[in-house]
Amino acid sequence: SYELTQPPSVSVSPGETARITCSGDALPKKYAYWFQHKSGQAPVLVLYEDNKRPSGIPARFSGSRSGTMATLTITGAQVEDEFDYYCYSTDSSGDPWVFGGGTKLTVL
Amino acid sequence: QVQLQESGPGLVKPSETLSLTCAVSGYSISSGFFWGWIRQSPGKGLEWIGSIYYTGITYYNPSLGSRITMSVDRSKNLFSLTLSSVTAADTAVYYCARRYCSGASCYPDYWGQGTLVTVSS
Numbered sequence: 215s216y217e218l219t220q221p222p223s224v225s226v227s228p229g230e231t232a233r234i235t236c237s238g239d240a241l242p243k244k245y246a247y248w249f250q251h252k253s254g255q256a257p258v259l260v261l262y263e264d265n266k267r268p269s270g271i272p273a274r275f276s277g278s279r280s281g282t283m284a285t286l287t288i289t290g291a292q293v294e295d296e297f298d299y300y301c302y303s304t305d306s307s308g309d310p311w312v313f314g315g316g317t318k319l320t321v322l
Numbered sequence: 323q324v325q326l327q328e329s330g331p332g333l334v335k336p337s338e339t340l341s342l343t344c345a346v347s348g349y350s351i352s353s354g355f356f357w358g359w360i361r362q363s364p365g366k367g368l369e370w371i372g373s374i375y376y377t378g379i380t381y382y383n384p385s386l387g388s389r390i391t392m393s394v395d396r397s398k399n400l401f402s403l404t405l406s407s408v409t410a411a412d413t414a415v416y417y418c419a420r421r422y423c424s425g426a427s428c429y430p431d432y433w434g435q436g437t438l439v440t441v442s443s
Contacts, residue, residue, distance in 0.1 A: 215385075245426070312370065
């Protein structure tokens with residue numbers, strides 16, 4: 215089955231740049247999406263189609279995709295950005311819905 | 323505004339069947355898109371359970387085998403999940419979501435708030 219791989223945790227100090235990676239074999243041909251999540255709450259889409267921000271998402275959130283890796287970048291991370299972040303994509307068939315294992319971002 | 327709301331029992335006994343419903347408002351399920359269930363077990367990540375189209379086409383996570391059944395009630399604008407023979411490993415927050423598609427871009431855009439289901443005797 216198709217898998218997306220993320221680091222379990224990333225830690226930065228406030229104001230620093232946080233980078234969260236997501237690797238997957240189908241990423242050269244498939245968009246990556248990023249969700250911000252706190253357990254027990256609905257996940258929030260922070261980036262779609264690799265680097266597009268939904269309305270209401272701060273400009274410090276950006277993304278890129280190259281080869282088999284997608285990256286979520288938070289430039290000037292703030293304490294309120296402390297969430298679990300999940301990448302999402304699909305394989306060639308479009309189903310199943312595939313989530314990365316999640317990355318816990320600590321801003322401390 | 324599209325809204326999804328999960329409902330169902332918060333406690334299920336081992337070996338019994340878990341049944342959840344997702345009521346959709348602000349959008350007709352019959353208008354298209356796939357509708358799915360995702361769960362998060364304690365200490366783990368998001369896991370896709372399965373998805374359904376309004377015509378009844380379904381895709382299920384193979385890791386859950388034949389325990390899953392999903393259905394759609396177009397008249398009530400809702401879709402449902404049943405998971406049979408549950409064990410403690412099925413304890414999780416269960417989310418429903420809509421998978422929006424535009425061309426080659428498909429992703430879950432609207433989610434419910436989630437409902438906690440505990441499997442325990």
